[in-house]
Structures are given as structure tokens and as C-alpha cells.
Amino acid sequence: MTHLLDAPEAFAEQALQGFCDIHARLVRPTPGGVLRATLTPAGKVAVVIGGGSGHYPAFAGYVGPGFADGAVAGDVFASPSTRLVHDVAARAHRGGGILLGFGNYAGDVLNFGAAAERLRSEGIDVRVLPVTDDVASAAADEIARRRGVAGDVAVFKIAGAAAEAGLDLDAVERVARAANDRTRSFGVAFGGCTLPGAAGPLFTVPDGQMGIGLGIHGEPGVGESPILPASALAGLLVRRLLAEAPEGGAARVGVILNGLGSTKQEELFVLWVAVAAELRQAGLTAVAPLVGEYVTSLDMEGCSLTLTWLDTELEEFWLAPCDTVALRIGAVGEAIEAPQDAAETTEPESDAWPAATPDSRASGAIIAAGFASMAAALKEAEAELGRIDAQAGDGDHGQGMARGSAAAAAAAQAASAAGAGAASVLAAAANAWADRAGGTSGAIWGLGLLAASRALSDGARVTADQVRLAAQQGLESVMGLGGAKPGDKTLVDAFAPFVAALSAEIEAGRGLAAAWRHAADVAQTAAADTARLLPKLGRARPLAERSLGHPDAGAVSFALCTRVMSDLQGETHV
């Protein structure tokens, strides 16, 4: 259980605040993450890493000389927003370009990818490195679909050392990709973790059993078995990794034996004795093995083994000195405190709004009221959406939707009160959602709403045809961005039928309120139907079948939002 907290929604932020206070020698807080407190040479490649919170010491614990330059921290188990990734990376940049490192999760891929685009548009050279070490998360012929787990630390450590050694961005990227290509992890879980404020665990493992290959958020693994003695478990972990050895192999391996939270150091030491024997028997030399908590999952019970098959270059960087909270190797030379930059700790100013007509402002006020209703409904549904999401995903959907819609409602209200028109109010809501929600849904809703806002204007009242167009543009943006098609068990399964029904009704001359109400009914039916869809995911993830009987959380929340807006429109007649 996660017991120590005040407000669940403030958990990740407060944890980071406490971390920065304790470790001021090494890190300095910045909105959305941390930066090195020590001086970094100008022109050095910046290695900026991150992902959701709840994985301490990943990722802020790895910021310091010889390792990362900055870390971005999302909410618990949720990707940081595009804007936070952008801002932390821009502040960490020292003129030598940026390597963005993250685990290969949909939300992180979206947000770090979008942040990279934005940084490039500002003239900064950026490379993205999604780590894909978890052999249980996809088959060997689909390595690019694999998740990043404790291998993150091996890959980022090596990349950080390469950057510290003065390699340029091309070379740092090459070394980092080589490290990722040669890193494999495999884990087991004995029990689930509890999200801050939740009454029970996110997932459970039956008593006496262990989940094999479970992800660090409880994502499906490859099976279950009775808990094994340490020596047998060591054999299982090592054999599974050796079967996935990269081409060319190597006789020397970097090793991380990682505890997930409630599996303690002494247990890991006991397991290490057996793992070391298995590695020796396989003819492998363990180079500077790490045994402890390196990528956790709140208080989850379990452990993972990571191997990085080293060549001469990778070994040099694996062994290079570093000085971070979670890992200290050798001596890195005298650290000089970095001068404080005011930009590190200030939030950018709020936007001013283009002039708008009274008609468009009236529509904008209705949109703002709609987001307020949506936020209230999503707050109420937060726990239920989280439960649905936890069947197949990482359980952060309810939290992300509640946080995103609340931010959107506040921003829309502020924009409307400041006299913004319909297009600007919707754009303000979209940007706030993207910036504050984090996670996959945050990126998708933010960009979808932003695309929709381009169908409106600040010069006139919103028409039914504009709403139809906005819905279509939103759908196209979401499908383009996320790569999801109908039947993939995502919000598109509700969004696409909604748009089709809305368009047909409006084209047939029905009023907007009635058309929307009908389309919302269609979306609701479709969302419920996702329980019967064959997820394409299922082919890649052997245990994803357990999600078959459950509706998709994204489709459900989409249907809920359209229903709320429908009720509102029934009252107000946009």
C-alpha cells in the first residue's frame, strides 16, 4: 500500500519537491522535473530522460555528472506532457543538442516525440531514444513494440557517460542505440502496487503465485507460475535472457538485478548469489553488477534481471564515473555549482487573446461551461475509468482524464472570462489539457481538441456545420497521431461512429442539439461494444486476452464526454 500522502493528485509533485530539497547538492527543481545543480560544460550533449512518476529512483535519481542532465517527471504512472518535456529539455540544453531517453510507452512516445518536434522547430538538434528492453512485452520479431523497464538505467547510463566524455550528438545517439540493441530485461511480480489514494492495489497476483513478465505498471505478462525458490528463479531469469541474446553476443555483460518496491535488498542479495552462479555457468562475466532498486513501481513486489552485452566501447561507458543520487561510481572530479537561471523556475506567462465578436464570445462561454460539466463528470468517473483501464493498461486513464479536463475547464473559463471567442476558448482548453494531463490520453485529447478548434472562429457564433467539421478534424488528428484505426480498442472505436452519426444527422438537416444527442447515443453503444472487439494488441501481447471482456477506457470516457456535452446542448442550444 501507498500510505504516506496528503492529496493524491499532488503526490508526484510533492515527492519531487522533497527529493530536490534533500538532494540539493546534485539536483535543482524546475517545473516538471529536475536539472543538474552542478555546472555542465557548454556544448556538451544534454541527456534528458523521463517518464511517469512512481518509479523512483527513475528518473530524477539519475541526474548528475556522468549521467543525465535533466529528468522530466509526469504524474504517477503517466507520461509528462509535451510542454513539460519541452521545457525541461530546453533548460537542460547546453548548445550541443539533446538526446531524449524514455521507455517505449504510448504516452511517452507521443509526448517526448511531440516535444522533440517543437524543440527542432526552435533550431535545437534532438534525437529520441525509446528503450525496448523488456523481452516479455513483445516477440523477438517485434522488438520495436517492447516496453522499457530497468534496462532504461543501463541505456541511459551509457548514453550519459558518452555525452560526458564529449562525444557529439551523432555519436551519443549511436552509442545509446547500440546499448539499447544489446540490453534485455525480464521480470516477475509477486504482488501489485497501490496508486496514491487508491483503496486497493492496481492489480493482484494470486497468493503463492508469480506473474511472469509482468510490466512495471502491471501490464500483462506471459504467464503465471507458483513462486520458485531463489535458485530456480535465477535459472528462469537467466535462461530467458540468454535465449534473447543479441546478435554477436559477448562474454561480458552489464547486469542490473532490480527490486520493484517491496522486494527487499536482502532478498535481492540472496537471488544475486544464484544469478551470479548461472551467469558464470553460461560463460558470462558480470561487469560491475548493480543489485538494488533502480526502476521501481511504487510498492510492487517483484524483481527483474537486465543484461547488457558489452563491447569495448559500451563497457567503457558502463564503468565510467558518475555522481547521482541513485548511482555513484568512482570520482567525477570537483563539482561546481551551476549559476541559477531565473528561467529554470518560472512558468511562462499566459497568453493574450485575439479580439472576438460578442456572438463568438457567447459560443465560447457555452464551450467553457461544457468543459466544466465534463470535468465534473470525469472527476466523478475517475476511479471507475481507472479500474477499466487497469484491465489492460496501466490504470492511469481516470487520473489523466480528470486532471486534463479540470485543467481544460479552468483554462476555458479563464479565456472566456478574458473575452476570448469560441476558437480561442477551445484552443485554450486543448493546450491546457495537453500540458497538464500527461499520459497518452492527455496528448491525444489535447491535440484532437486543438485540431477541432481550427474549425471554429473568433468572429462568429458556432454553427452546426462547424461542429461537424470540428469533430471530423479532431478525429483525423487523433487517428493520425496515435496510429489507431477502428477496432484497435481505443477511443477511436467510439469517436469514429460518433463523427459518422453526427455528420449524417447534420447533413440530413437535423438541429445540432438533436444530432449531437443521437451521435452521443451511438458513441455510448460503440464504447460498450469495445468489450467484444478483438484487440490487435492481443496478437503481440500474449496475456492481453484478459482485456477482451472489458470495454476500452478511452472509448468509455469519450462517450461520457459526448453525453455530458449533449445534455448541455439540450439545455442551451448552441
Add this chain to the structure above:
Amino acid sequence: MTHLLDAPEAFAEQALQGFCDIHARLVRPTPGGVLRATLTPAGKVAVVIGGGSGHYPAFAGYVGPGFADGAVAGDVFASPSTRLVHDVAARAHRGGGILLGFGNYAGDVLNFGAAAERLRSEGIDVRVLPVTDDVASAAADEIARRRGVAGDVAVFKIAGAAAEAGLDLDAVERVARAANDRTRSFGVAFGGCTLPGAAGPLFTVPDGQMGIGLGIHGEPGVGESPILPASALAGLLVRRLLAEAPEGGAARVGVILNGLGSTKQEELFVLWVAVAAELRQAGLTAVAPLVGEYVTSLDMEGCSLTLTWLDTELEEFWLAPCDTVALRIGAVGEAIEAPQDAAETTEPESDAWPAATPDSRASGAIIAAGFASMAAALKEAEAELGRIDAQAGDGDHGQGMARGSAAAAAAAQAASAAGAGAASVLAAAANAWADRAGGTSGAIWGLGLLAASRALSDGARVTADQVRLAAQQGLESVMGLGGAKPGDKTLVDAFAPFVAALSAEIEAGRGLAAAWRHAADVAQTAAADTARLLPKLGRARPLAERSLGHPDAGAVSFALCTRVMSDLQGETHV
């Protein structure tokens, strides 16, 4: 749950082996513990710390330059044996005397105290420092009865720094006592820990509740309350410690916010934000606060706060550089690998036995057979004895008795096979019990049996009168050593009536077998009766009352042993 293990009885030893393998830069294994792997100047005071295992990084994680010179590791939650403490300390000694640091638990006090006596008899100056920081474990006017918890780390860190600075033994002892006098801890627990191999937790805390002031082995605390939000908990912890501020106070405090196992770093960081605010409000400056896992209790859920009120000297040593696995502060200068001493890793040779008559050898064989039966019975009763002990103590009694009797049986068998007489066989069993059992019971049984052996001889068959005398001498030794009187709810409550009954029967001319059988019945009744005794402990420990309804584990195991021996004597007629 503790899940990763092979054999429960090998858990502590294997964990230490894995730890030493991973951290060979800093530590070197030695039977019973670890020594620094780095060179220590001749004449430096040796700081040797220790206690039971299951508290990682206490204590082996604190060995290295600037901190401890060696650490002794008992079995899980059980004191190391006198011999192990002696051997590790003797090997760590560099000619400047030794400070032995340990938490104030009965077993540790006995074993470290006896080891100190033995080292002194070998001409080494030794001081013992039982840490007494836990304010919940006894009232303010009985500070010497308080337990040592995470304050161990503050006291040992300061003592280690004083020794490293070249202070002599008198000065190191003075500084260490000052640190202990000015250190206070208070903790809460949300859930119990599981001993390796046990099917369930050693103790439980009701769902949604927290145990206030619980010890790190689940010993009774001062109450229970619903789990508080982090900010309210911070207030509770700080207020409770401020109420116990040492005389003279101070504006600057060393701080340890300690996680007990399953309460994670991010939770501790959240709590730290609130604790830091409370300290500031109280006008205290937190000096180099430590937030993390410093003294754990396997996978126990909970945390504790430790404050050390610093003066100039204590602050200097609190901040001094150190380089250990669990704590690294500043830079300690170049470390030189210590030359390997063969004595570090070899077990002393086994003893040769004095010549014995065939009659005495026959009695010795019967004694050896008795220990074999006793070991089998204690193995069978291990879990039940642990459960009884966990009602009031740390739950290690079953484990300690099983381990001690097994070692005693093996040693007695070996001695008997090598031709030893009755006195030598019993002495061999006694020494093996003391050396291998660890814990309070190990020290007491070992010394009690050794005292008993002095009533026998290697020159003749054992007589009934010798058995009577042996039992009396054993009882006197146990009462003298442990300070327990009848009614204190210890094994004396069964042992004393046993000796009285045995003596009366034998003096009345009954045969040994019948007398013993009767005395064993008396012991059994007395052991059951301990459930109704008012424990003296109860006056000092507010929650010890919960043990009132339960028999004392030491009395029960004593009765069991006499019963087993009684059956054997019935068959063989010593």
C-alpha cells in the same frame, strides 16, 4: 512478504554473501559478518557494529572509511552469537581498542557484552554502546531500557567519524555516548513483515490503522490510530520527539526519516516536505537530513523519524566524509585495498577432547542422543514457538531454538563419536548452541548448559546427584546472566520449579528417570501458567499487556526440552 529465498535458515548468510560479492570495493566477508576491504591505519579505534539480520542496510552497509570497521550479522532478527561478535571484532581490531555498537535488545546486550568480556580477557580495551533512541519503548525516566532503532545510524556514524579522526578510545566512547544521549526516534507501522520461509506476517496492523511506536520487529508500541495524512503524521512525529528533547536542546539537528521496507522513497519524500516544515516552525535547522531506508525490518510498512540534537563537535562528525554502501558523504581520500589476512576467512579448528572413561563416554552418548531428540522436537515446534514469541517479542525464539539445538546435537554427536566423556559432550553442545543460535535464547541456553556441564565429569558415569547439581548450576547461571527472576515471564518460570521438583525427588531417593519425569510435568504446568503471570515488562512497555494471555515462549520451549529428555531417560536409564 519475503519471497526470494532458498532455505530460510540460510537466508541471512546468503544475503550477506551476495552483498559482499556486489560490494567488494568496500567490504570483505568474514565468518559472521564483514570487515572493511580498505586499509585502516594501525592504532585507529575500531568501531564494530551489529545485530540481527533483516535490517539492511544495517549493519553491513555502514562499513567503510569514515564509518564502521566491521559489522556482525546474526540470523534474521536474532542477535549474533558471542563468538561471532568476538571474532569479527578481534579481526577488525587495529591496536587502538574497540567500540562495540548495537541496539539495546536483550540478546545483543548479552552477546556483545560477553564478547567484550572475552576480548578484554585477551588484553583488548573494549567499550560497549547500546543505543537507546526509541522514545516509544520506555518512559523518559527509564531511558536505559529503551530500544535502539534508526538512531543506531546517527550514533554509529558520529562514533565512526570520531574514530576516523584519530580520537582515542576514551574520546570516541565519550562522543558516542553524547550522540546517543542526544538522539531520539519515533515511528509508526502500517503493516508487518514476513520472516523468510514464514507463510504469513510476524504481526499485523488492522487495515486503515497504524501502530504508533511499534518496534522494528513488531514489538509493542504505545497505541493505534487511523492512518493520518502525511502532514498530520509529520506533526505527530515531530511533536513526540520535541517533547523528549534532551537537556540543553540545540537549534541544529541531524535528521533521519527512515523507511522500514515497503514504504517507498517517494512516500518518504512527500512526508519529508511536511516534516521539514514542522521542524522549521519549531525553530530547528535540519542538518544534512537523510531520507530513505537506513534501518529496515524486512518488508515492513512504516517509517520513523530520528533527531540528533547537535553541538559543534557532534555536527562536525555527523557531516564528516564517509564512503560506505549505504551512505556516502563527500570524499574520503584515496582508498587502499587492505592486505588479505588468512585469519579473516578461516574458521577456528575444532577442539580435541580430554581422555574419558568408557562409563563417561557411555553417558556422553546418551546426552548426545538427548540433544538429537531435542533438536528434532524443536524443529517440529519452530513455527509454533515463533508464533507464541511474536505475541510479546520479536518472533525469533522458534528459529533460535531450532538452530541452537541442531548445532548442539551435531556438536554433541561429533564429540561423542570422537570419544569425549559426559562433561565434554555437554560442553561441546553448550558452546555450539551459543555460537550458532544467536539471539537471547542462544546466549542463555549456551551459558546455562556450559554451567551445567561443570557438574559432570569425563571420568565416570553421570549420577542422579550430578544431574541435580547440573540443573541447579544451570539455573543459577541463567538467572545471573539474564537478571530474570521467577514471575518475569521468562524460561526461569519453568526452569526454577523444574529444578526444585527434580532436587526434591532425587533427595527423597527417587530414581533419576522418575524424578526427571515428574519435574518435566511440573515444568510443563508452570510454562502453561506463564499465561497468567503479570509480566514485569508490562510496567515499562505500555502495550506489553497484549502478551498477558499468552504463555512465554522461553518457558514453553524449556518444558518441551525437559519432556523430550524425560522420554529418552525413560528408555535408557542414564
